[in-house]
Amino acid sequence: MPIDVLMPALSPTMESGKLSKWLKKEGDPIKSGDVIAEIETDKATMEVEAVDEGILAKILIPDGTEEVAVNTPIAIIAAEGEDASAVSAAPKAAPAPKAVEAVAAAPAVAVEAKAPAGAAPARASEPEPEVPAGTEMVSMTVREALRDAMAEEMRRDPSVFVMGEEVAEYQGAYKVTQGLLQEFGADRVIDTPITEHGFAGLGVGAAFTGLRPIVEFMTFNFAMQAIDQIINSAAKTLYMSGGQLGCPIVFRGPNGAAARVAAQHSQDYAAWYSHIPGLKVVAPYTAADAKGLLKAAIRDPNPVIFLENEILYGHAFEVPKLDDYVVPIGKARVARAGRDVTIVAYSIGMTYALKAAEELAKDGIEAEVVDLRTIRPMDIETIVASVRKTGRCVTVEEGWGQSGVGAEIAARLMEHAFDYLDAPVTRVSGKDVPMPYAANLEKLALPSVAEVVAAAKAIAYA
Amino acid sequence: MALAARKASEAGAATESAQPKKTSAAAKKQATPKKPAALKAANRKAMEAVPPLTKEQELHAYREMLLIRRFEEKAGQMYGMGLIGGFCHLYIGQEAVVVGMQMATREGDQVITGYRDHGHMLACGMDANGVMAELTGRRGGYSKGKGGSMHMFSKEKHFYGGHGIVGAQVSLGTGIAFANRYRKNGAVCLTYFGDGAANQGQVYESFNMAELWKLPVVFVIENNKYAMGTSVSRASAQTDFSKRGTSFNIPGEQVDGMDVRAVKAAGERAIEWARSGKGPYILEMQTYRYRGHSMSDPAKYRSKDEVQRMREEHDPIEQVRRRLLTDWKVSEDELKAIDAKVREIVNQSAEFATNDPEPDPSELWTDVLL
Numbered sequence: 001m002p003i004d005v006l007m008p009a010l011s012p013t014m015e016s017g018k019l020s021k022w023l024k025k026e027g028d029p030i031k032s033g034d035v036i037a038e039i040e041t042d043k044a045t046m047e048v049e050a051v052d053e054g055i056l057a058k059i060l061i062p063d064g065t066e067e068v069a070v071n072t073p074i075a076i077i078a079a080e081g082e083d084a085s086a087v088s089a090a091p092k093a094a095p096a097p098k099a100v101e102a103v104a105a106a107p108a109v110a111v112e113a114k115a116p117a118g119a120a121p122a123r124a125s126e127p128e129p130e131v132p133a134g135t136e137m138v139s140m141t142v143r144e145a146l147r148d149a150m151a152e153e154m155r156r157d158p159s160v161f162v163m164g165e166e167v168a169e170y171q172g173a174y175k176v177t178q179g180l181l182q183e184f185g186a187d188r189v190i191d192t193p194i195t196e197h198g199f200a201g202l203g204v205g206a207a208f209t210g211l212r213p214i215v216e217f218m219t220f221n222f223a224m225q226a227i228d229q230i231i232n233s234a235a236k237t238l239y240m241s242g243g244q245l246g247c248p249i250v251f252r253g254p255n256g257a258a259a260r261v262a263a264q265h266s267q268d269y270a271a272w273y274s275h276i277p278g279l280k281v282v283a284p285y286t287a288a289d290a291k292g293l294l295k296a297a298i299r300d301p302n303p304v305i306f307l308e309n310e311i312l313y314g315h316a317f318e319v320p321k322l323d324d325y326v327v328p329i330g331k332a333r334v335a336r337a338g339r340d341v342t343i344v345a346y347s348i349g350m351t352y353a354l355k356a357a358e359e360l361a362k363d364g365i366e367a368e369v370v371d372l373r374t375i376r377p378m379d380i381e382t383i384v385a386s387v388r389k390t391g392r393c394v395t396v397e398e399g400w401g402q403s404g405v406g407a408e409i410a411a412r413l414m415e416h417a418f419d420y421l422d423a424p425v426t427r428v429s430g431k432d433v434p435m436p437y438a439a440n441l442e443k444l445a446l447p448s449v450a451e452v453v454a455a456a457k458a459i460a461y462a
Numbered sequence: 463m464a465l466a467a468r469k470a471s472e473a474g475a476a477t478e479s480a481q482p483k484k485t486s487a488a489a490k491k492q493a494t495p496k497k498p499a500a501l502k503a504a505n506r507k508a509m510e511a512v513p514p515l516t517k518e519q520e521l522h523a524y525r526e527m528l529l530i531r532r533f534e535e536k537a538g539q540m541y542g543m544g545l546i547g548g549f550c551h552l553y554i555g556q557e558a559v560v561v562g563m564q565m566a567t568r569e570g571d572q573v574i575t576g577y578r579d580h581g582h583m584l585a586c587g588m589d590a591n592g593v594m595a596e597l598t599g600r601r602g603g604y605s606k607g608k609g610g611s612m613h614m615f616s617k618e619k620h621f622y623g624g625h626g627i628v629g630a631q632v633s634l635g636t637g638i639a640f641a642n643r644y645r646k647n648g649a650v651c652l653t654y655f656g657d658g659a660a661n662q663g664q665v666y667e668s669f670n671m672a673e674l675w676k677l678p679v680v681f682v683i684e685n686n687k688y689a690m691g692t693s694v695s696r697a698s699a700q701t702d703f704s705k706r707g708t709s710f711n712i713p714g715e716q717v718d719g720m721d722v723r724a725v726k727a728a729g730e731r732a733i734e735w736a737r738s739g740k741g742p743y744i745l746e747m748q749t750y751r752y753r754g755h756s757m758s759d760p761a762k763y764r765s766k767d768e769v770q771r772m773r774e775e776h777d778p779i780e781q782v783r784r785r786l787l788t789d790w791k792v793s794e795d796e797l798k799a800i801d802a803k804v805r806e807i808v809n810q811s812a813e814f815a816t817n818d819p820e821p822d823p824s825e826l827w828t829d830v831l832l
Contacts, residue, residue: 201632201634202637233630240613242604243832244604244615
């Protein structure tokens, strides 16, 4: 029987990649372990090794094909002496330009969380009001936006430097710091040992002297090792010093669930850090916000927790082409206007919220979607203004419900908009369990579009 | 239980109350054949005899140490009167460490330490009024009354705190040294911590980065023999703290931390090493605190004899006083004049700290963010 060679997944969150080069041609004998092709993801170029032996009977995806979905058959290996004509009987899958169907079919992935690049609704990337009319927009991934933000600020201010694990020579574990070492050199782009507690404290000490460190955590899960320095040293020293000793530092990195990495690597820390006076906490969704808010965070004289999301890194959005695009911290954004129900979300939670809004629209319910963007200080005014209009609110977060961001929003709405509420504030959150590994359980543990839709309908009495 | 505790404390007393080792003996003990050349060189220097101070230096050390001693005694007294609240960790007995080290610094060098910090602030030249008023939680305190005993800072005097989490200041101090290297300003950060903090994980994370990047930092381990109530031998597998950097190739010395001359000499070696770009240096200061860990600690884990012996035989201030009287022929009257001046400063600070108003209620909401 001929064997299909499938497009491999090279990282937990990879959805598709470019088949950059075949190293074998049709008719070549293949031994297990032979490198047969090179595949380029947004993070790296990887070699594909054959697992099976035989003859490379047919190449299904030619060199240079972009966005080949994971699990797409890319070639067929026939056994020695097998009739080459058997090959034509093999299933031939067309290269899927959009990965979502192929990915959805695979049991491995939380589908709602994985809208492919470019699939984000146009309304999600409405420009800021302060962007002048007629500004040129460029499509850019969140990853590129973050890198550009750091590079621009490092050009602007020599006291800005970036440190963390694999940020320099490796070009970033998630390639967010790509190219920075080449432009700014090893004095300002610094690979650290794997010692989060130590280098977080070192960064805080440097910030006490007035430098502006950007400390990258490979993921925020590892920042738990450093949380004492973040809270006890970075957040509190200004107060404890009577205003003498500020700490202009940014702690950034991917936060929340990636895909299939289980409980210790899948956690949303937004609520944790938002509890702390003395910190600002930012969690952008779009590339434009990622860029503008990171620039604001680097300029901010206070410690800023900048929560990124690994799944969003590869998503592309329209970003205004401006020399200095800065988005103010502490302002939410109405991502979609509506009159019937308010959905408040942040970071990847926005993907559920926006899709749910589209579903609801089909049933005649117009949802207003508020992208919180900053968790602390929380822009409660924008939420209240929306709820005054709609009388209803659903909050969406991947983190746990108890003492979560949604719980805070619900309490604030009780305080500031009680008379405007026509229904209880309803929370959609991650389930109250550690993140499971099994694909089906992981999907169940995360929020879903269906849950957001159901919550909105329940309080809209629809 | 009581018997066991007493036995443990006696055993502790027997091992811990030994005289601070002479630097030469300590250095010989350290010199193992496999040491890198840099460490050997450091040890050879440590073997040299303690260089004498000039008369002016002795007088300076005497005045500085006495100021700390009297200040701390006053703080203890005011704590007993209920004027100072919360935690209050006194530095009495350890004065030679910070005073000797400050004598080895130059303008611009930074200091950071843990919670037993009043002595460091005074030695850095911070105003006694501001320190005492912070202890009493008044608006004229260095942190406007919002930090308290463990949390004071002075950018002007290059003092970076005052940190309440055991060991946290080691990473922070390493970061200050990182900033020195980043700015190429030639400054060295003196990072103080105790024998207790020396067992914290982030200390070794910091050692690693400091040596890896050759940061200008001197790690000053104030080994006062007890981490709160736990004697060094009960908490530390390696009780020679000068060796704690060995696996990172950081040179270290044991220093008689009760002798301000030895401290100054070792400080000069260490600071020169760090300033010249060779990286960090560890000084284990063998010292002793006369009081309990904090005001609420009756210090039953050690014998009265042990404390008495240290006070009588090794008191850092008495040592200087004796030399001033005998070697430098300074008159009792002259020393009494210094005593009187110091008492005046301390009394004035107590007066200020007692009468200065509490912070305005509006201060509750300030200084959270810039």
